Amino acid sequence: MRYSIQTSTRFSRVSLALAVAMVFMLALLPAYASRGLLQDMFFILTMLTLAQFWNLLAGYGGLLSIGQQAFVGVGGYAMFALVILHGWDPLAAVAVAGCAALLVSIPMGFFSFRLHGAYFAIGTWVLAEVLRLLVAQFKALGGGTGTSLPRAATRNLWGADWVKEVFDVKSAAARDILAYWLALALAAAAIAGIYYLLRSKQGLALSAVRDNAEVARSVGVNAHRLKWQIFLASAFGTGITGALIYLQKARISPDAAFSVTDWTAYIIFIVVIGGIGTIEGPILGVLVFYLLQSLLADYGSWYLLSLGVAGITVMLFAPRGLWGLISDRTGVQCFPIRRLLVQHSNKTGENSVRNHH
């Protein structure tokens, strides 16, 4: 008898091909879609990216952060600072904004890793509040009231001329198209990167830590270093996404950029309702979230109230979310990260498969 480790299933190979095809199709969307649809897609894709990074922290790393708005805010403000104070091109500033969030996350991690579990959660929240209050002191960027990107900077984005020519649109629409492409690339890269990470040796160690930290330590997994790594990675990804979001909004203020509701509460609901600890969950969650928002947005506080109740209900009665329900019924996994031990029986040639986490 022979054994081999298998991490993919036939379905997952098909879904990989589908995913690649889908990214290509989405990339061509600006040729057909209205500006409104592109803006909605931008919203969906950026929320999805934020959700994937929060899910990496909480769902895989067991680090429940309520301070993701810190990285969105720092990313956004770093981009604004580079453009307004140093005259950078906004697109270049978006990339560097991720590094700014990464830098800020080092002292943040230093403080918050002194706290555990629930206290880690509130600790990250306090740190985000501190950053919001500090940024509001920064008069060059509008202080507490915030500021806008200069027209000239947003009109002459790198590649904007080319987009204007190819799609025959005005500069505002060209900016939306560029932002959409970046959001698509970022979401695809985030999902691919997290998927790759989870299937790597590090991913195995991460799930070992989540299942049983003691045992993981005894087999030589450095849980502390792993947690740092995903904390930094998610700060970087969240920072870039934040910068991109505020490039598209073109206006920033401390209260908006460091909003716990917009950048952490929504994200948590997306992940929890979709299915925490899976890659599919946030994708499903963001679609549900978008639908709910389209239907209920006019009802203001009713919308958030129902979102809160939906989150509680899912957590109590279906803690693995909608995707958990679907995958339990059907056995389908688009992004399998489980390892299957496959036994090749020499006599019959039939394979029997055992699950192995």
Next chain:
Amino acid sequence: MCLLKTNRLAAHYNDFQALFAVDLHLDAGETVAIIGANGAGKTTLLRSLCGALANAPEQIVFDGEPVGALSAEQVVRRGIAMVPEGRKLFPSLSVEENLQIGGYAGGAGGFWNLAKLYELFPVLGERRRQPATRLSGGQQQMVAIGRALMSNPKVLLCDEISLGLAPAVIRDIYNALPGIRSQGAGVILVEQDISRALSAANRFYCIMEGRVTLSGEPENASRDAIHDAYFGVGA
């Protein structure tokens, strides 16, 4: 008079069956020893009796009533108290508070109270204000026994009360058993130390792989028969 009785008791941990059709009984004022190797099912048996594991109602009958399906907190109110393996004292409670919490289920006005326990184990009275975890292993075991007695139980279940203790300390603890029994309580002793358990018991049951393989009175059982029942024939 039969106080506690099991009827073909079968206990499960998830898919794993740990006890198969165990029949035993305990009379008032009697001490019964349950002996058996590691993993034979002794602790599972005690966990079933004290309600920590749920069973079919009629499989355990106490005072003529089915109690197999009751929870631990209900069982102790009926009058079955447990001295858990490893003592399991409450670290944030003092010695006296650990004893007092034993009376949470009721039983006040019975024979056992703080004063009587301090008579039984004088050292506990001297150290009653200290955190329970500050005591030596033997003293902690005394607290665990005293805590169970505070509910004035009709049945006292003792899980491995000699485990990890020095011989002199074990002797002190076993010397207290007749005093406990004289108040009419039945005692079930689970021990790996066969000779210690048999010398204190009126009757014994030997369990192997979840089944009773031998039972009787210690003086009528041969060493060889116990050896076979304990390890399996031909071991």
Next chain:
Amino acid sequence: MNYLDTVVQGVLLGGLYALFAAGLSLVFGIMRLVNLAHGDLIVLAAYLLLITASVLGLSPFVAAAAVAPLMFGIGWLLQRHVLGRTLGADILPPLLVTFGLSIALQNALLQGFSADSRRLNSGALATASIDLGPVSVGVLPLLTFASAIVVIIALNQLFYRTELGRAFRATSDDADTARLMGIQPQRIFSGATAIAMLVVTIAALYLGTRANFDPSIGPARLIYAFEAVIIGGLGSLWGTLAGGITIGLAQTIGAAINPEWQILSGHIAFLLVLLLKPRGLFPRAFD
């Protein structure tokens, strides 16, 4: 700046933060549960006080006697039917559920009472002050501080002098062994949350009489409470008072230098303590 006055105001403000924190500390101490909706429950209680006081035409202090049992019941049911289901080895469910509860409560209050600022009318008490030589102290802040001390003494008595308190501590140590004593952990937990809601009612009384409130201010109160608990050291109620005073002092001193720095100074004091004494000022011997 009148230094003495600033310090006195800061210490008295700390009493309010200790009241915010005592309920949080109690629940955490017994079931290791951090209720992220704690601040919003304080705001809920403030609105209940507002309704009771205005409908019945009562002083908010009298209304509190009616609201307290209501909050007690809310706490019991919340623990029994919602929070209790989430307790277990995994820390995510209770946090996510209480976070959801926080958002839901805020928006339910927004729907019911609008975003307008409200205040509990305490009549002449609101402006009354006592002259204490060099400083003049408001009666309301003084009452807040005294209430914090009374609450802490009462909770400590409950914890260390009663059978219920013993059951609280035993269940907190080891719920499975507590069952063997006839204790029902679920009831103990429900009782603890219910008692925490009594403290929340008292906190709400002073929150609402001392300053304006609206549905959105809950999370900030949770953060102050949390900072006070961490600064004081987990599990020590007197430590929580010290933590509350630390935050209160930092905020008042910060505000005296620059009004914009009030909240920031409190957070920075918290981060400094975290940096220098990560286990708080009065850590418990064991945990």
